[in-house]
Amino acid sequence: xxxxxxxxxxxxxxxxxxxxxxxxxxxxxxxxxxxxxxxxxxxxxxxxxxxxxxxxxxxxxxxxxxxxxxxxxxxxxxxxxxxxxxxxxxxxxxxxxxxxxxxxxxxxxxxxxxxxxxxxxxxxxxxxxxxxxxxxxxxxxxxxxxxxxxxxxxxxxxxxxxxxxxxxxxxxxxxxxxxxxxxxxxxxxxxxxxxxxxxxxxxxxxxxxxxxxxxxxxxxxxxxxxxxxxxxxxxxxxxxxx
Amino acid sequence: xxxxxxxxxxxxxxxxxxxxxxxxxxxxxxxxxxxxxxxxxxxxxxxxxxxxxxxxxxxxxxxxxxxxxxxxxxxxxxxxxxxxxxxxxxxxxxxxxxxxxxxxxxxxxxxxxxxxxxxxxxxxxxxxxxxxxxxxxxxxxxxxxxxxxxxxxxxxxxxxxxxxxxxxxxxxxxxxxxxxxxxxxxxxxxxxxxxxxxxxxxxxxxxxxxxxxxxxxxxxxxxxxxxxxxxxxxxxxxxxxxxxxxxxxxxxxxxxxxxxxxxxxxxxxxxxxxxxxxxxxxxxxxxxxxxxxxxxxxxxxxxxxxxxxxxxxxxxxxxxxxxxxxxxxxxxxxxxxxxxxxxxxxxxxxxxxxxxxxxxxxxxxxxxxxxxxxxxxxxxxxxxxxxxxxxxxxxxxxxxxxxxxxxxxxxxxxxxxxxxxxxxxxxxxxxxxxxxxxxxxxxxxxxxxxx
Numbered sequence: 001x002x003x004x005x006x007x008x009x010x011x012x013x014x015x016x017x018x019x020x021x022x023x024x025x026x027x028x029x030x031x032x033x034x035x036x037x038x039x040x041x042x043x044x045x046x047x048x049x050x051x052x053x054x055x056x057x058x059x060x061x062x063x064x065x066x067x068x069x070x071x072x073x074x075x076x077x078x079x080x081x082x083x084x085x086x087x088x089x090x091x092x093x094x095x096x097x098x099x100x101x102x103x104x105x106x107x108x109x110x111x112x113x114x115x116x117x118x119x120x121x122x123x124x125x126x127x128x129x130x131x132x133x134x135x136x137x138x139x140x141x142x143x144x145x146x147x148x149x150x151x152x153x154x155x156x157x158x159x160x161x162x163x164x165x166x167x168x169x170x171x172x173x174x175x176x177x178x179x180x181x182x183x184x185x186x187x188x189x190x191x192x193x194x195x196x197x198x199x200x201x202x203x204x205x206x207x208x209x210x211x212x213x214x215x216x217x218x219x220x221x222x223x224x225x226x227x228x229x230x231x232x233x234x235x236x237x238x239x240x241x242x
Numbered sequence: 243x244x245x246x247x248x249x250x251x252x253x254x255x256x257x258x259x260x261x262x263x264x265x266x267x268x269x270x271x272x273x274x275x276x277x278x279x280x281x282x283x284x285x286x287x288x289x290x291x292x293x294x295x296x297x298x299x300x301x302x303x304x305x306x307x308x309x310x311x312x313x314x315x316x317x318x319x320x321x322x323x324x325x326x327x328x329x330x331x332x333x334x335x336x337x338x339x340x341x342x343x344x345x346x347x348x349x350x351x352x353x354x355x356x357x358x359x360x361x362x363x364x365x366x367x368x369x370x371x372x373x374x375x376x377x378x379x380x381x382x383x384x385x386x387x388x389x390x391x392x393x394x395x396x397x398x399x400x401x402x403x404x405x406x407x408x409x410x411x412x413x414x415x416x417x418x419x420x421x422x423x424x425x426x427x428x429x430x431x432x433x434x435x436x437x438x439x440x441x442x443x444x445x446x447x448x449x450x451x452x453x454x455x456x457x458x459x460x461x462x463x464x465x466x467x468x469x470x471x472x473x474x475x476x477x478x479x480x481x482x483x484x485x486x487x488x489x490x491x492x493x494x495x496x497x498x499x500x501x502x503x504x505x506x507x508x509x510x511x512x513x514x515x516x517x518x519x520x521x522x523x524x525x526x527x528x529x530x531x532x533x534x535x536x537x538x539x540x541x542x543x544x545x546x547x548x549x550x551x552x553x554x555x556x557x558x559x560x561x562x563x564x565x566x567x568x569x570x571x572x573x574x575x576x577x578x579x580x581x582x583x584x585x586x587x588x589x590x591x592x593x594x595x596x597x598x599x600x601x602x603x604x605x606x607x608x609x610x611x612x613x614x615x616x617x618x619x620x621x622x623x624x625x626x627x628x629x630x631x632x633x634x635x636x637x638x639x640x641x642x643x644x645x646x647x648x649x650x651x652x653x654x655x656x657x658x659x660x661x662x663x664x665x666x667x668x669x670x671x672x673x674x675x676x677x678x679x680x681x682x683x684x685x686x687x688x689x690x691x692x693x
Contacts, residue, residue: 016432016433016440017432017433019595020360020368020369021589021591021592022591022592022593022594022595023594024594024595025591025594025627028594028627028628029627032627032629048440065368065369065370066368066370067370067433067438068433068438070438071433071438133588133589134588135582135588151588151589151590151591153589196589196591197589197590197591197594197620200594200623200624200626200627201620201623228632228693230693231619231622231623231626231632231635231637231693232623234619234637234693235619235620235622235623238616238617238618238619238620239617239620242582242616242617
């Protein structure tokens with residue numbers, strides 16, 4: 001089947017601006033987990049003023065500092081309609097921390113300044129002085145993938161609109177706002193989360209993104225070959241205890 | 243050092259509780275006070291500068307153990323002023339977050355800023371927060387004080403326009419053997435710190451250090467008074483630098499490796515220049531100064547050569563691994579120790595920002611790669627996803643057992659690199675003080691888990 005040899009296109013948006021907390025790991029995990037199964041990938045990067053890589057089959061966005069977020073928010077607006085259309089069609093997208101905040105409707109910073117989000121997900125973020133910092137474990141209710149672990153470090157508190165679906169329920173840590181035990185958001189195949197260092201030690205989530213992308217391209221019969229993930233799961237358990 | 247090492251912080255901690263004005267009063271009696279801050283290189287730069295000043299028989303206050311919070315600094319001051327002869331100068335490394343407070347208390351004559359890299363993000367938040375903290379310290383400097391600043395780091399250079407600040411800049415000149423980093427390697431700074439426009443680099447030495455200019459607002463690398471060029475050296479173990487100042491030039495031998503150590507030497511020599519110390523005298527002190535413990539200093543245990551190098555942030559880890567990979571020995575082993583205690587930084591995601599491509603390319607040249615510490619598995623994953631084959635990675639959470647594993651994997655005389663985060667560095671110091679230097683059977687119990 002010739003089409004299976006076509007590389008899977010992974011877009012990394014604003015890698016120069018939104019990259020503060022090891023979020024390169026997410027792209028790396030997708031690339032490697034595809035490669036170990038013989039699925040070739042190609043990583044496309046796009047930053048300020050670049051055209052949106054419409055051909056992308058998975059999109060990753062990382063977190064960044066407030067200054068970078070201002071620059072990105074001004075640019076991301078150009079892609080609002082495209083992203084809305086693609087996510088509605090089922091494009092898998094993963095946005096972490098600052099990237100997650102910008103997918104929402106608005107981010108009110110510490111200085112009271114409002115950074116406009118693109119309203120791709122039903123979430124609004126307001127900065128508070130005490131940062132939420134620490135290891136997080138959540139129970140993912142939205143997908144049949146068990147627990148998700150990572151590290152949160154954010155000043156913003158995110159509130160989901162009524163009816164919006166969080167990625168999971170916080171078992172340990174603060175999550176979206178430290179009040180309602182919700183963490184992240186999932187809307188169609190678009191995921192926003194505060195967790196850094198995410199996909200390598202959550203291989204089930206990485207594989208879910210890969211599977212969604214491959215099924216969207218090659219059809220619902222696609223399955224993923226099982227990998228030896230003993231190291232990944234041991235690291236996952238170590239993070240739960242941390 | 244934020245945990246342990248009670249002898250280097252406890253007297254100061256008690257003194258601060260009883261007499262908060264004490265450091266200021268102790269400091270008033272010291273003729274010249276130098277503070278050193280920045281993400282990487284504080285300890286080494288302070289040690290080099292102390293060695294330079296000691297040549298003149300000066301009695302020094304110096305927080306040699308790296309105790310760089312107010313308690314440790316106060317301890318060093320108490321220790322120095324109670325000693326005879328009376329303390330004439332202070333060379334103190336200061337934690338970035340404590341820098342502003344220490345500046346206004348001690349009113350230093352000279353403040354040196356090495357660089358800003360991503361560091362313990364859970365403590366400081368984002369890099370720009372650290373820059374703002376240090377800027378506040380520079381604003382608190384007395385009028386006659388001088389700042390010695392790294393011109394090659396745009397974040398440090400953004401401190402230049404502090405009102406009324408007199409600055410002496412140091413920086414590197416590109417030269418033949420300087421390896422310039424490929425453009426796609428990770429960098430903390432890609433945008434102008436003044437206007438956020440993309441920063442243009444003529445040269446990149448490592449990470450975001452280089453020759454840069456902002457085409458949008460004109461912000462650029464200040465012209466350094468002290469400029470340094472790497473000169474060819476015949477040795478694997480040392481560096482040779484051509485140092486040029488407005489008062490003359492010299493070739494300086496530095497008995498350590500890596501471009502980051504070249505920057506540390508440049509920083510110390512620039513501070514010495516600012517203190518009007520003749521270059522040849524400063525150079526001779528630098529050439530005799532062996533690295534501090536934990537800064538790639540060699541020691542011996544169980545008949546093997548051990549090199550201990552603290553790793554605490556992505557750029558530091560990349561620099562240290564580059565040195566390890568360049569070791570031509572066919573029998574080397576490496577132990578990467580990752581912990582997530584407060585002193586290490588609770589967030590271990592920083593390891594994903596380190597450029598470790600050189601390890602992947604050279605994985606066949608290691609007899610063994612061991613990951614150790616509470617978060618050993620995260621480091622194992624970092625290597626696996628970086629392309630190191632899983633069956634080359636041994637996991638042994640216990641530090642002593644990890645050293646044992648590495649020792650058994652290499653023949654006597656072979657090099658073992660131990661690369662711990664902060665909390666493990668302290669543990670290592672006491673472990674290595676106890677173990678035999680010559681060949682001996684260690685107390686090894688267990689083997690590694692393999693995945």
